[in-house]
Structure formats: structure tokens, C-alpha cells
Amino acid sequence: MSLPSSSQPSTRSVAPWRQDPQHDGSLWSTFWRALSPSQLFVGSFLLMIAAGTVGFKVLPGLYTGPPLNWLDALFTATSAICVTGLIVVDTATYFTTWGQAYVLLLIQLGGLGIIAFTSLIIVVLGRRMSLRQETLTSGAAGIVEEIDYRELTWAIFRFTVLAELLGAVLLYVCWGPQLGWTGAVWPSVFHSISAFCNAGFSTFSTSLMGFQSNLPLLMVVMALIVVGGLGFLTLEELYVWRRVYREKxxxxxxxxxxxxxxxxxxxxxxxxxxxxxxEWDSTLAGMSWGERLVNGLFASITPRTAGFNSIDYAQMETETSVLTLIYMMIGGSPGSTAGGVKTTTFAILGLLAWSRLHGKPTTSISGRTLPESTVQKAMSLFIVAISIVALGIFVFSTTEIPHTMPAADAPFLSYVFEAVSAFNTVGLSMGATGALTEAGRITTILLMFIGRVGTLTFVAAMAREPKRIAGGFRYAHEDVAIG
Structure with a gap:
């Protein structure tokens, strides 16, 4: 690509996402160009949540009883679109089959992301993506050069449909003898999509606790959770690796x-x-050895944003609760339906600590040095995430725990669990969700939303465009003591 010459208009002062050849001068097109990718991404989720909330209020036939009020409709729509799984009403009994199908639609939209759907429509219409649209859909550009990112959108949809279809068939086989071949159809479809999207919504009031001994079922759900949480970039690269490997x-x-x-x-x-x-002699007690091992494996996989549970988390040992909190904070991988600070952030921070302890100035792995900007971004993400969760816990401690209650009797851990689960879009709960006050529900909604769009993306969307200072001016250095 040649640099702009004196005879060509320079575009250096225009941000890449604003170089849209399809700009027609209309008010809408001007507004579109004025938004950064972060603002558009955050705005797309806000619009989906708003539309989902209105749908809960205006669509007929969704409820078995009275409809949700506006706050609970907003909570449920946010939880579904942010693929969290926290609920203020029982999905199994409060909604009709049509209502559950509407929740499932929101889960699917939120799991894949509105940007992916927009990109697919553009491809279907046969229009070439503009530089702005490629910026939105190709955030991982430069990580794997062998992948065509315009084809990645198609790959996402093809793989998603195949994975969810295969998962539904396998769940149907596992549930058929237990629920009946007719009664197993809808739970199989619902749980396949919910598991692949790491949503955690269930058509059973006790999630999967009633199927602790159905080991093939738990294995299928675990496989869907893991595959959905790996990230589409990694899945596409594994597909390329398999194809190249077969060709020697x-x-x-x-x-x-x-x-x-x-x-x-x-x-x-x-x-x-x-x-x-x-949990061997606690929540797993009374099971056979095989059931204990499989349910223990399930408890290892589901905290990283899946939200299903085959054991009662309110009855867990304290050390298990703490480990679950850590796993919920880590979450899944970038570009997936999972939340959390992501596995790569956790790995980079570990590699950074290892490098510094060994006196190395750079962070490296597998014969490659990680860019310092990436390391700094991982540190920033972790600090911001911890700060937001801490703020959420503080709000819960002031709005949810009665001040007249003795400290020894206050269910502090359950609200810590709630805040971590909401922010990392996990959906596990110790039973506090349904009893949240209005302030607590609004706090949970904000935690779920920020956690879904990503802390750095949310901050970038809220921040103003930095001002350019001529001459690269900066203040003088002055050090401070730390540690």
C-alpha cells in the first residue's frame, strides 16, 4: 500500500474506523462515523438489552402468571444477552415454552454478539466490508496472519450451528430414557445453546442437580462449555492446523x-x-466413585462462566467457595462467549511474575517475546476488574446486608460470590439473587453489562479522544518509592 502523495488527500488525521467509503453525508452516516469501535460495541449491547427488555413487556404468551415488572425485565434481558445466567425468577416455572424460547433467542444474540450478526448480513448482501467494519470484526488482526478474518465470521456461524446441533442431539440421547423421547426435545435444544454460549440458564429449577448420576449428560454439557469458552480465533486456528497437518x-x-x-x-x-x-465428603458424599469424579470435574469447568451446577453451592466448603471465586475471575478465553478477565490475561500475569523473579526484562514464552503494551494492558485489565468487583461488593454490603445483623451472621460470602459471578458473567449463586433489593439488582445489572462488554472496552467507550500535543511534550520524570 503506497503512502499518500501530495496529490492525494491525506487521511492521517482521520481515525481508521472513520474512513468509511460508504459515507453518504446523511445524519445517520455522520453519527456512525463519529463513533469509535468501542462505543459502537458497547452501544450495540445497550440496544439489544433495551429491545430485549421491551420484548418482555409487550410480547404475549411469555409467562405462566403475571408479567415481569420493568426492573426484573431489564435484569433478565441483561442476564440473557450478557450470557450470565443469574435469575430473579425461575426460568423453569415462570416462563412458558415461548417465554423460554425468547430467553434462548437473547442468549444466542448475546453469545455471538451483534457485531458478528451485522458482519454476516453484510456478507450475505454481497457487499464488501469497509475499513471501519473490518476494524470492528477483526480486533484480533495481527495475532494469526494465516486466518482470513472476513471468512472468520462465516466460520463462527457454521461452527456454532454445528456444535449446538450436535450438542442437542447428544443431550437428547442422554435425556430420552429419563425424560421421555418427547419431553427431552426442548431441554436438549435449550441446554445445548445455553451451554455453548456459557449462559447457565436452565429449564430445570435446580439446574442440573437432579442429574448428578447421568454422567454422559454431564460430559456433553462440559464439552459444550469448554468448546464455547475457547474462543473462535483459537477454534479456527485449530481447524487450520488440522487441515495443514493432514496435508503434511x-x-x-x-x-x-x-x-x-x-x-x-x-x-x-x-x-x-x-x-x-x-468436596469428597461434603456435597459429593453419597455418590459412587465415578459420580464423584465426574461431578468434581464439572465443578472445575462450570465456574469459568458457564453457570450450571450439579451440586448445591450454598453447601460448599469454604475452601471450595474461594477456589470457585478465583476460577470465576479467570473466566474463559478472548473472542469466546465466556466472561472473566480471560485465560490469556491470567497466563500473561503469571509469565510476567516468573520473568521478574528470574531477573528477565521481558516477558516471553515459546521462543517469542510478548509486546510490552500487551503486558501493560493485561495488568490494567486485571486492576480495573478487581476494582469494579470490589466496588460491587461494597455496594452490596451497604444495600443488601442489614446493618442490624451481627457481623458473624451476615451472609457476606454470598454477596461476594454474587458480585464476582455477575461481573464475570458466570451465573452461579449461593441463593442471594432472588432476594436482592432494587439497588442490588441495578448493581448486578451494571456488573453483568460491564463484565460482558469488557472493562477496557467499556472504559475506552466512556473516555474522550485524547488531545494531540504538538512536539511530543511530556512532564519531567520523578520517581517514587514502592513496596
Whole structure:
């Protein structure tokens, strides 16, 4: 690509996302160009949540009884679109089949993201994506150069449909003998989509606690959760690697995918051992050895934003609750339906600590050095995430826990659990969600929304465009003591 010459109008002062050749001078087009990718992404989720909330109020046949009030409709729409799974009403009994289908539609829209749907429509219409649209859909550009990012959108939809269809068939086979071949159809479809999108919504009042002994069922749900939480970029790269491997050609997985896969395996195996050991004689008591092992594995996988539970989290041991909090904060991987600070952030912070302890000035892995900007971004994301969760816990402590209650009797842990679960879009709860006050529900809505769109994206959308200072002016350095 040639640089602009003196005879060509320069576009250096125009942000890449504002270079839209389809700009027609209309008010809408001007507004479109004025938004940054972060603002458009956050705005798209706001619009989906608003539309979902209105749908709960105006669509007929959604409820078995009285309709949701506006706040609970907003809460449910946010939880579904942000694929969280926290509920203020029982999905299994409060909604009709049509109501559950509407919730499932919101889950699917939120899991894939409105930007992916917009990109698909553009491709279907046969229009070439503008530079602005490519900026929105190709945030991972430069990580894996072998992947065509305009084809990635198609791959996302193809893989999603196939994965959810296969999951529904397998769940139907597992549930058929237990629920009846007719009665198993809808739960199979619902849970396949909910599991792949890491949403955690269930058509059963006790989630999957009633199926602790149905080990094939739990295995299918776990597989859907893991695949949905790996991230579409990693899945596409694995597909390319498999195709190249069959053709006897060389292909190197990117550092991104190496971190995602390595961290995911480490968390699953480590958590499996820990959860099973901690709960062996507690919530897993009374089960056979095989059931204990599979349910322990399920407890290791589901906290990383899936939200399903096969054990009662209100009855867990304290050490299990703490480990669950850590897993919820880590979450899934970038570009997936999962929340959390992401596996790559966790891995980068670990590599950073390892490098500094060994006196290395850079952070590296697999023969590659990570850019300092990426390391700084990971640190910023973690700090902002912890700060937001801490603020949410503080709000809960002032609005939800009665001040007249003795400190020893206050259910503080349950509200810590609630804040971490909401922000990291997990959906697990110790039973506090339904009893939240209006202030608590609004706080939870904000936590779910910020956690879904991403802390750095949310901050970037709220921030003003930085002013350019001529001459690269900066203040003089002055150090401070730390540690």
C-alpha cells in the first residue's frame, strides 16, 4: 500500500474506523462515523438489552402468571444477552415454552454478539466490508496472519450451528430414557445453546442437580462449555492446523492459542483435583466413585462462566467457595462467549511474575517475546476488574446486608460470590439473587453489562479522544518509592 502523495488527500488525521467509503453525508452516516469501535460495541449491547427488555413487556404468551415488572425485565434481558445466567425468577416455572424460547433467542444474540450478526448480513448482501467494519470484526488482526478474518465470521456461524446441533442431539440421547423421547426435545435444544454460549440458564429449577448420576449428560454439557469458552480465533486456528497437518505441511500455533489451550488444560485438571478433594465428603458424599469424579470435574469447568451446577453451592466448603471465586475471575478465553478477565490475561500475569523473579526484562514464552503494551494492558485489565468487583461488593454490603445483623451472621460470602459471578458473567449463586433489593439488582445489572462488554472496552467507550500535543511534550520524570 503506497503512502499518500501530495496529490492525494491525506487521511492521517482521520481515525481508521472513520474512513468509511460508504459515507453518504446523511445524519445517520455522520453519527456512525463519529463513533469509535468501542462505543459502537458497547452501544450495540445497550440496544439489544433495551429491545430485549421491551420484548418482555409487550410480547404475549411469555409467562405462566403475571408479567415481569420493568426492573426484573431489564435484569433478565441483561442476564440473557450478557450470557450470565443469574435469575430473579425461575426460568423453569415462570416462563412458558415461548417465554423460554425468547430467553434462548437473547442468549444466542448475546453469545455471538451483534457485531458478528451485522458482519454476516453484510456478507450475505454481497457487499464488501469497509475499513471501519473490518476494524470492528477483526480486533484480533495481527495475532494469526494465516486466518482470513472476513471468512472468520462465516466460520463462527457454521461452527456454532454445528456444535449446538450436535450438542442437542447428544443431550437428547442422554435425556430420552429419563425424560421421555418427547419431553427431552426442548431441554436438549435449550441446554445445548445455553451451554455453548456459557449462559447457565436452565429449564430445570435446580439446574442440573437432579442429574448428578447421568454422567454422559454431564460430559456433553462440559464439552459444550469448554468448546464455547475457547474462543473462535483459537477454534479456527485449530481447524487450520488440522487441515495443514493432514496435508503434511508445517503450521505453528500462535502464542495466543498456545496460551489459551495450555491455561485451559491446566485450570481444568488442577481444578478437578482440588474440587474433588475438597468436596469428597461434603456435597459429593453419597455418590459412587465415578459420580464423584465426574461431578468434581464439572465443578472445575462450570465456574469459568458457564453457570450450571450439579451440586448445591450454598453447601460448599469454604475452601471450595474461594477456589470457585478465583476460577470465576479467570473466566474463559478472548473472542469466546465466556466472561472473566480471560485465560490469556491470567497466563500473561503469571509469565510476567516468573520473568521478574528470574531477573528477565521481558516477558516471553515459546521462543517469542510478548509486546510490552500487551503486558501493560493485561495488568490494567486485571486492576480495573478487581476494582469494579470490589466496588460491587461494597455496594452490596451497604444495600443488601442489614446493618442490624451481627457481623458473624451476615451472609457476606454470598454477596461476594454474587458480585464476582455477575461481573464475570458466570451465573452461579449461593441463593442471594432472588432476594436482592432494587439497588442490588441495578448493581448486578451494571456488573453483568460491564463484565460482558469488557472493562477496557467499556472504559475506552466512556473516555474522550485524547488531545494531540504538538512536539511530543511530556512532564519531567520523578520517581517514587514502592513496596
Amino acid at each position: 505441511e508445517r503450521f505453528r500455533l500462535s502464542v495466543h492459542s498456545q496460551l489459551v489451550l495450555g491455561t485451559t488444560v491446566l485450570l481444568i485438571v488442577g481444578g478437578w483435583v482440588a474440587f474433588t478433594a475438597f
